[in-house]
Amino acid sequence: MTSRGRLAIAIIVIGGLACAGLPLILAGEPYLMRLVTMFSLLLVLAASWNIVGGFTGYPSFATGAFFGLGAYVAAILQAKGVDWRLALVAAGLAGGVLAGPVGYGVLRLRGHYFAVASLMLGTILKELTTGWSDLTGGGMGLTIAGAGGDPEVLASFALRVSLALAVLTVLLGAAIKWSRLGFGLDCIRMNETAAAGIGVDAQKLKTYAFILSSIPSAVAGAVYAGWIGYIDPTDVYDVMWSVKPIVAVLLGGLGTILGPVIGAAIFVALEEIVWRNVLSFSAGGLGVLIVLLLLVLPAGVLPSLVSGKTRS
Amino acid sequence: MQRRTVLMGMAAAVVAPAIVRAQGSDELRIGAPLPLTGPLAPEGQKQKRGYDLWVKEVEGAGGFEIGGHRVPVRIIYSDYQSATPRAVQACDQLVTQQRVHALFSPFGSGAAKASSSIAERYRVPMIAPTASSREVYDQGFKYLFGTFTPNETLTEPLGNMVMAAAPAIRRVAIFSRNDLLPLALSAEMKKSAVKRGLEIVFDEKFAIGSLDFASALTQMRSADPEWVFVGGYVNDLVQVRTQMRDLGLKPQVLTMIAGPAYEEFTQALHRAAENISSAAWWHPAVRYEGADIFGKTENFVQKFLATYSALPDYIEASAAAAGAILQLAARKSGSLEGPALRDALASLDAMTFYGPISFGPTGQIEKLVPPVFQIQGGRPIVLAPTSIAQGDFRLGIT
Amino acid sequence: MMAALLDVRNVSRRFGGLKAIDDVSFRLNEGEIVGLIGSNGAGKTTLVNLVTGHLRPSQGEISFRGQRITGRKPHELASSGLMRTFQIVQPFNALTALDNIAAAAMFAGGARSLSGAREQADAALSSLGIDHCRDHLPARMTLAERKRLELARAWVAKPKLLFLDEVNAGLNTGEIEGVLGMIRKIAAEGVAIVIIEHLMKVVKGLCPQLIVLHRGQLLASGPTDKVARNPSVIAAYLGTRGAAAMLGEER
């Protein structure tokens, strides 16, 4: 069996076991359940950002925009009595539908210009959401109706859904990386001019990547909204939702399939330690982590481990 | 017989820690998620000052009296960085990890509403010291209690007072921060104005974090209002007032909520603060004879002044009152169990330094009459209720 | 008369006020090998960019295999058989030589799967004599090897027409011989080739036809012997370094 096949089966088996087993093992441990849910959501965002930022090499800061959009679409639909499963699907669709034209537009830009444009998407969506208060509750936020009920049940449910979404997103990343699309994205990242010269339709493939990356991000927002039970624009469109996944991927290994997994795990662990111990300097602590990471371990943990092994 | 006793003793030894943890009669733990960083940090710090003063007072009295003996009180703070969902998580964590006996809600109506579901789930009483909107209390929850009266209790007396002083006023401009409390206040202001046959000639919102209001104020100036109502927090209001002055916008009446109650408002504006009218849920000029740990209002103000070298405002007072109210309820229930404490709170009817405390069926405070005041001679002068009035309403601003 | 493979009609391109290409027309037939010469700045690379879709003409029409291709994107043209190499080699740095070629086989050559693309790439590597580089990253290869890699990449795309932009620049005589061998091999399959080249010796040895550009205009075109003796061509080349080099080599 090829190494790819083994990796895919390993992801499915371990992911499946985690989805089935963790909610049982962690039952009665609300703190650990919350931590693992947080990890799973971050993993979804990291793995989906990796498709654009890692595979394609476009420094997108739009993750938070799709996360927020998904959260609001799902919350509004659930407030109108739509079933949560449908709400998740609708959130994903909304993300994909927005990503199409937006991606087609901004992906013509490169480097800093692309980064700035992608960042602006979140700013605009945030203000529109705040302004359109009849639908979104504006600055007052939205309470998600389905969030009541037994806290244990909700926590276990959120854990299951977010874990499953994380496994699916990692598999999506693997599927893209190993496909014709992934090969094309590789070429685009390395040399877009040369890619065009050998027949790669860069604009089309980049847009596909952007859409495929936005869908899980939006669904993650929807899961988050249902889990937390209350959302407001400053929270779900926070630029941190765009930055944390990037840091997680850089921690784990840019453009790798398992990098987001390792990176998200380390990130959540570090954040938890920082958040608990230096309350008033938590954001600064993240800053220190970023600066140290990029100075000391710019390739990320996974590639550094791998290259360390081959060296010895 | 003996064997049975031994067995029971062993069982008790195994179970005991769990009981102690649940009842926690060794100390009183209160969870208080606060926005210590982020945009709401100034408000979060105010709330914290109120709590800390109360804890200091309890410690000075030798502890928190419960069921005949005194236990130390500990407030467990958690910074939610001004992000509401993080506040909800913090509440959850405080209840499930720290096993707190009661919660003081995070700042503002939005966060209080969001986190009240946690209190309800785990049956832990939550006192909200800074939530006024009716929506917060209309959820049918049993464990949520609030120390702010509904928003119209601020705008209605203002309306009465302005109409009495200047019956000819017709044109009202409303300018509000696009945020929960200011929007709710503006909505009530609109109702109060329409009810009195006034015409709304300008009605705009500004984005959270705005610094420049010149364009909107230019537009407002063209609408030529006689009464301008601005809803926002202290920083917004200082900026709006300064820029009104810069543009020469001089309505007969200028009302601002909720900033003029803060000392930094008058400090920042000096003469430009003169004759700005406002209302708040509490003011250091009110006079109550409390049965709580602080007793008289003057006593509270004095202690606050001694500790922080500043006059308390309504947030600080309400936060300290949350502690005092919890104390009164615990004295009554004799237990720190959630349901018992909750019932004691629900049936409470007592006077405090903050004002009369009794909660309606929704958990929101009743009977409290928010004072209306106006900045005169560099300090807030209470105009209503008449029982504590210190002066008369004046028209015109500089 | 059979339709030309490539038909360039009255094409111009301006950059601001500068006319980089000024009303150039020429035709190419299938399997033809043509040298495109001109001094530095004559507009050779601009012309290639215009034909291969990397630049849009300001005026004029271009047809390829009977279809109008003016304004088409490079990737579309590459997929329809119009390939080029770059003056400065443009490899995919993190792909092995094999995968560099496989990418072209996949996106322009019509390979259905990665394994199929790699088979084609392997075949290209061995028939072009660089199979020792199969698993090397471009950074580990010599300039000559990278030039060959670029040729191999163009070749597996099964082009009808191939533009070679100074494939010999920076190579020594021995290396040039190797590359010329490859070009002949590609030409033998009936691929039309346009070679941009400074070295007259190379051009004369390979190209029966010549196109000469001078300051963005078409100076001369036709059979190589005739064009090389054209007085205006020689005049245009005299006094420039390119001409000196060219004449020096002719001696």
Add this chain to the structure above:
Amino acid sequence: MQLAQVILNGLLLGGLYAAMAAGFSLVWGVLNIINIAQGSAVVLGSYVAYFAWRYAGLNPLLAVALAGPLLFGAGWVLQRFLIQRVIAAPVLITLVFTFGMDLILNNSMISLFTADYRKIEGVFPTVPLSLGSLTLPVDRLLAAAAGIGAAFALHVYLHKSRLGRAIVAVRMDRQTAELMGVRVEIIYATTFGLGLAMAGVAGCLLAAIFPTSPLNSAYYLHIAFVACVLGGLGSVLGAVAGGLLLGVVESLGALFVGAEYGTTVAAVVLLLMLFTRPQGLLGRAGYE
């Protein structure tokens, strides 16, 4: 008349924006780095002005002489010993790196100075000037003039001084400049220092008008972004034009679209600009 007043408001605001954008644009153009920490650096400049006023009674417009050199030094050291180590990395890395720096700087300011809003009071006359029916607040007029003046001073410095010309040379063609003996790391450090110095200057001017708090930094960064892209990358005069234009666009947006959409209007203008004319109003095409 109302329109004229709104445009005037916008121009006065734009003068401040110009100072904020000039340094940001210079760093972006020469170092090919987007300095996410620029907004926090502006706030730091405001604190310098605030404390100089609070404890020494210094006029915030004069505090420029304090904040400028201070932030220049900080920027020089930061660039020379920290950012220089990632300067050759891809855009993603440098962006995230300066984002991390911003988190550290901003949180440090919250820890040191709290998030409270601080306001400089009583320095300028509170009675506005009148120009017909137009109102012209004195503090804003002075600050806007100083902002544009500072940007012009930077422009002159870049084109007249030896070091300034070396910076321009590095921007045009790094390799050639290197061959001609220019020490690029030193040029980079100087440029970054100048970028932060301009932030410090802008901060002082802002402190004269607006209250100071670390919470303002995101807004300032947003302004710098938009003004810089509007005006054109790396061009100081472009940043001035971009800043003025942005001020007017924001003010008109508040008038015609609604005050709560000011930032949205600016963001939309930025996106339109990126799509149609990424080189900006006055600039040439940038690095990418």
